[in-house]
Amino acid sequence: MPSLSKTQIELLKEADIESTHLSPELIAQIAKQASPKELTNEQLLEFLQVCNALYRGGEPFISDADYDFVFLAELQKRHPHHPYLETVEPEVVAVGKTVTLPEPMLSTEKTYSQSGIEKWLSRLEKAADDCDVDFSTLMIRATPKLDGYAAYDDGKLLYTRGDGRKGTDISRVFERGLKVGGNGKRGQGAGEIVVSQTYFNNHLADYFENSRNFQASIIKEKDLEQHALEAIQNHAAVFFPFSQLPDWKGTAAEVLADFDQVIEKVYSLVDYDVDGVVFELVGNEQIKKYLGATRHHHRWQIAYKSNVETAEVIVIKVTPQTSRSGRVNPVAELTPTKLSGAVISRATAHHYGMVKELGIGVGTLIELTRSGLVIPKIERVIIPKEPQIPEHCPSCGSELVWDSDYLYCLNTTKCPAQIENTIEHFFRTLANVDGFGQKTVEKLHACGINSVYAVYQLDMEQLQDMGFGDKTAQNLMDQLQRSRSESIEDWRFLGAFGIHRMGLGNCERLLQHHHLMDIFKLTVEDVINIEGFAEKTSAAVVECLAKIKTDFMQIHQLGFNLIQTPLIAEQQQNISPISGKTIVFTGAMIHGKRDDMSKEAKRLGAKVGSSVTGKTDFLVTGSDVGAAKIAAATEKGVRVISEEDYLALLGRSE
Ligand SMILES: NC(=O)c1ccc[n+]([C@@H]2O[C@H](COP(=O)([O-])OP(=O)(O)OC[C@H]3O[C@@H](n4cnc5c(N)ncnc54)[C@H](O)[C@@H]3O)[C@@H](O)[C@H]2O)c1
Ligand SMILES: [Zn+2]
Incomplete structure (x- = not known):
């Protein structure tokens, strides 16, 4: 793996990733080893941001598979609800005015299997039921998922997707002659800037590394490269609104009846790079509204990506693992195999019922698939062998009992695995502290700590006696403190x-x-x-x-x-008095941290600004606020109120 190229370093500067603590050497090293385990949370996040910026700029440093399956998956494992996973990954910052998008542009939910689509359809069915609509009559539209550069056209401006809420004005690409695909009309909302595959291969491949690279070049501010300009003039590169895409339509039943054919057909509808199929509910606004959206995607839409990789692998042995609930799960240890960008050496079988029924044991040949962010899955057994079923809990030795397809250890109060997993689960779910990973918790438990409560009773001295170094012990104490003080x-x-x-x-x-x-x-x-x-x-x-x-x-x-x-x-009864208002907090607050107050204000529907502008409604002042600041705000017509007044406004005065 080469180190970062000059253009890549340029891109990072352009993307304003100057706050990164990762040196170009370190970035290259992380990418090369593709092993995120050693990274701290902070390094992992920064590495993802760096990769994202390079990818959006058309100079990816790692493969999509490594990004999705190795690094993003690691973040998801550590912090399933990390904000980075719940927002749209920002596009490369184009030069231009930052503007609020006419409507949020979200990413899509992704699945890599037919069963993922089935699950999505049953969620639609439930929504239809709730809305008293006959599900069997609803129409599903499938369109090619364009692998271009996302943008939004409101008829006057063209915006980049940006962070999904604010984008950059790149209307200049229309002034350079870019045409709209489909019916050619402006103002049709979200779409992508794409280039014809045939044209790219025949005319551009010698000048651009790939089409993403080319698409990114179109939106750059600097003068267009001659070949890019020609591609636009020849209408080979266009902005294609999603609503204008050729499509396949049918009922949910029809989607599932011929799934593979639907996918194949939709893939071939356009001559652009396609990296999946987007399914969406159409023709019923009531249900769409009912389903709504997360911060990341609309629930009435899903993308099917089919870059699933499969391999035939031999099972070395099946290892039992006791979870926090006492359920014992089978983990198949495998001959290490490279799949979707990572070396896989283990996969979970669903339960011991499956191990028994399919014959999974030493020497079993299985078909393994790896797709998306999910962990590798045993797809089917090709050559069965004698199943390996444990009789005793691997952690505490108690006799195991069957409950339908599952094996259980019933020793809930003393089984080390159950206790350790419970403690680990607690801190992992709080997601605001580091340090209580498997190794630490194991060590704590070995020293007699057997509950979350007991962890909170620890002091420095005890930790040092247990063999934690001064620095680690101090860090653990700080983290415990932080887990309680952070909101x-x-x-x-x-x-x-x-x-x-x-x-x-x-x-x-x-x-x-x-x-x-x-x-x-x-x-x-x-x-x-x-x-x-x-x-x-x-x-x-x-x-x-x-x-x-x-x-x-x-x-x-x-x-x-x-x-x-x-x-x-309660919410339905009284709409919050600050809902829709823009608030700026300044000075030291007495009743809480400013950060917590901002969070609360946002939860009550207010926008929180960092500095006073003409759009600010309230300036909430703590202590030590200069008179000049207050005068300036008053001059802009902003209402200046004290912390006390503010709390009174929320009905929380003491
Ligand atoms: N290699 C790397 O270093 C690297 C870095 C960052 C991201 N990535 C890749 O990018 C992905 C995340 O990017 P993303 O959030 O843009 O998701 P995405 O590109 O996978 O899909 C979401 C977008 O698809 C677009 N889209 C295309 N065709 C559409 C259609 N027919 N209907 C509706 N929408 C359509 C929309 O703009 C939507 O926002 C990652 O999962 C990863 O694979 C790779
Ligand atoms: Zn046990």
């Missing part, structure tokens, strides 16, 4: 306890209906009444809440800085 959503806190059937989504849903401190009083009926909780889940939730109540209260009393989820019922 965190109450649903995330609840999720950290790992209640059966209570993923983060369900935790949030539950707390939208009941305050955190009230949930232990809920009956099964109360939970069933919440949309999205079926009978079985509700019963399990109530049962598990009762089980964790004592632990929960004990830990909660340590004093975490929880952000309360607003109750839907």
Whole structure:
């Protein structure tokens, strides 16, 4: 792997990635080893940002597979809800005016399997049911997923996707003669700047490394390269609005009936680079609105990417692993095999029922697939062998028992694996601290620490006695402190306890209906009444809440800085007085950290600015604010209020 080229270093400067702590040498080294495990969270994030900037600039430094399957996957593993995963990866910063997009341009949800599409369709079906619409009549549109440069045309300006909310005005490309694909009309919203494959191969391949490289060059401010200009004049490069794309349409049943053919057909509809198929619900605005969007994608749309790789691999052995719930999962150790950009040496089988039924053991030949951000999967067994089934828990030695397809260790209070995984899960879900990874937790447990609460009781001296170095011990103490002082959503806190059937989504849903401190009083009926909780889940939730109540209260009393989820019922009654307003905080606040106040204001629907402009509604002043600052704000017509006034406005005065 060569080190960064001169253009790549230029690109990083252009993309304003000057804050990076990674030197070009280090970047090259990380890319070469493709092993993110050693990176700190900060380095991992910076490396992703660097790769993204280079990719958007047309000079990718690592393959998409390495980006998706190695580095992004690592971030997802460490912090499943990291903001980087929940927003649109920013495009290369084009020179031009930054402008707010007429409507947010989101990325797409991605799946690499037919079953991913099936799951998406059943979510649509549920939404249709909820809206009293006959699902079988709904139409699904499939279009080629263009691998170009995303942009938005509102008829007057052309914007880059930017960070999905603010883009850059690149209308100059129309002044240079770029045409619109399809019906040729301006103002048709989102689309991509693309170039004909045939034309690229015949006329441009000698001058540009790839089409992405070429597309990025079109939007650059500097004078267009002669060949790029010709491509535009020959209408080989165009801006293609997605609404204008040739498509395939059918019902959900039709999508699934002939899935492979639909994919193949849609891929061949255009002569542009295509890296998947986008499926979307069309013709029913009510359901689309009902489904809505995350910060990252619309729920009524999904992209199917088919760069799945498969390999035939021999199983060396099947290793049992006890999870925090006591379920014992089979992990197949494999002869190391390169797949989708990474060397794979293990894969999980679904459960021991599958191991038994399919015959997975020493020497079994399996077909392995690796796709998207997901971990490698055993697709099928080609040559079965004697299955390897454990009788005792690998961690504590207790006898295992079957419950339908699963094997369980029932030694919940003493099994080291269950205890360690529970502690690890807690800190991983809080997602605001580092340091409590597997190794540390193992060591703590070996020294007698057997609960999250016990971790919080630790002091410096104990840690040092356990053999942690001064620096590590201090860091662990700091991290524990930080986990309590940094603000965190109450649903995330609840999720950290790992209640059966209570993923983060369900935790949030539950707390939208009941305050955190009230949930232990809920009956099964109360939970069933919440949309999205079926009978079985509700019963399990109530049962598990009762089980964790004592632990929960004990830990909660340590004093975490929880952000309360607003109750839907209350929200409907009173719209927040600052909703839609722009607020700037200045000076030192008495009642909380400024950062926490900003978070709260945003949650109540306000925009938080960093400096006063003509659009600011309120300047909230803490102590030590200069008179000149206040006068300047007043002059702009901004209402200047004290911290006390502000809290009173929110109805929270003391
Ligand atoms: N190699 C690298 O270093 C590197 C770095 C960063 C990102 N990447 C790649 O980029 C991906 C993320 O980029 P992304 O967020 O732009 O996602 P994406 O490009 O995979 O897909 C989302 C976009 O597809 C576009 N699109 C194209 N055809 C469409 C159609 N027919 N209908 C609707 N939308 C359509 C839209 O603009 C949408 O925003 C990563 O998963 C990775 O594969 C690679
Ligand atoms: Zn056990």
